[in-house]
């Protein structure tokens with residue numbers, strides 16, 4: 001395995017920004033991953049595990065450590081009892097190719113997550129979600145390398161690995177874990193998840209007969225193509241911020257002031273509120289641009305590098321947005337994107 005030095009990172013993330021990595025390597029197996037971890041331990045360096053770079057904002061400076069690019073590959077499906085399918089994929093596999101494989105085989109469960117860039121490992125770490133589904137809904141096990149004792153372990157979903165756009169892997173308890181493989185439970189016969197308004201409207205407008213899994217994937221891909229900028233032209237990491245969660249009292253006062261604000265209950269008397277709506281309707285930031293970076297017209301949460309923006313430009317705009325939201329309605333918002 002080769003450890004390269006001073007590798008530019010701008011070609012390795014979808015914001016297309018960032019400085020360089022002092023050290024960089026690509027790992028294709030667990031043994032190579034172990035070698036990479038030994039390298040950082042021996043040299044007392046920090047490390048960063050990179051999947052597809054579709055949810056990471058690298059600073060413009062040098063990352064003074066090792067960037068480990070995950071390219072572990074391999075997928076396999078096994079049929080279990082009652083039409084259950086166990087689909088396993090290595091962390092470096094493309095997320096959307098996995099969804100395509102599942103849909104192509106008529107396995108139900110992850111079709112609403114079609115078209116999300118990145119790797120299978122990244123999808124588990126970020127607990128990706130879209131159109132009423134989350135990766136964590138279908139994951140039953142995650143295989144990890146625990147860098148504290150260099151053992152490969154299997155974490156069961158009963159260990160409460162996931163929450164909204166979050167997982168144990170982003171918290172202190174999971175800081176020593178590198179995801180190497182993910183196991184999904186899918187179904188041979190299932191029901192389409194049509195809870196999300198955009199999806200229902202898509203089919204209502206098209207006068208469809210019986211809707212198949214493939215139709216649903218096509219619908220999601222078409223809807224998404226209008227919401228996100230074209231990655232061949234622009235830089236983005238999808239939604240920069242999470243939708244904030246507020247308690248009942250706050251929710252009620254907000255509702256009184258802004259009766260149209262989209263909200264939904266998330267249990268425990270808490271409510272999630274649409275940040276996109278807040279940015280457009282309360283903060284007046286629709287289509288706001290500062291230099292080469294701005295909020296995407298069709299989806300304000302999507303900060304976009306329209307060409308030539310630095311990581312600093314993006315971070316500054318994100319900070320300004322967070323300040324504005326705090327000033328206007330008193331809510332602290334959290335980034336979904338990992339800032340490195």
Ligand SMILES: Cc1cc2nc3c(=O)[nH]c(=O)nc-3n(C[C@H](O)[C@H](O)[C@H](O)COP(=O)(O)OP(=O)(O)OC[C@H]3O[C@@H](n4cnc5c(N)ncnc54)[C@H](O)[C@@H]3O)c2cc1C
Nearest residue numbers: 051052053054055118119121122123126128129179237238
């Ligand atoms: C156009 C666009 C649309 C998007 N739409 C959505 C969407 O609808 N819903 C959504 O939830 N997200 C969305 N995203 C965000 C992004 O695609 C997901 O978060 C994705 O899962 C990130 O995967 P990645 O492999 O690119 O991770 P990276 O960006 O490489 O890494 C993200 C984080 O995960 C960690 N990580 C990655 N792999 C591993 C591993 N194997 N082990 C341990 N840690 C690891 C990294 O260290 C980092 O902290 C979108 C992004 C873009 C650019």
